[in-house]
Amino acid sequence: MTHFESSNGDRFAEFVLPDGCVLCGGEVTVRASHAGAHSYCPQCHWLSKPQMRVRDNGVELSFATTVLA
Numbered sequence: 001m002t003h004f005e006s007s008n009g010d011r012f013a014e015f016v017l018p019d020g021c022v023l024c025g026g027e028v029t030v031r032a033s034h035a036g037a038h039s040y041c042p043q044c045h046w047l048s049k050p051q052m053r054v055r056d057n058g059v060e061l062s063f064a065t066t067v068l069a
């Protein structure tokens with residue numbers, strides 16, 4: 001599991017994580033909503049649904065690289 005943090009303040013509906021892709025190390029676009037977060041890498045087309053936690057200093061995303069059914 002890999003952790004990323006973003007400190008975009010109170011607006012975090014959509015943001016970009018530089019080097020956020022765990023596959024190619026590229027830029028990952030993250031869209032967050034009340035239902036959860038989706039991330040997408042335009043370079044390798046990696047889609048993920050990271051766990052999102054809102055903290056005082058920003059948003060913490062947890063990408064699970066292995067899926068446990």
Ligand SMILES: [Zn+2]
Nearest residue numbers: 021024041044
């Ligand atoms: Zn990628």
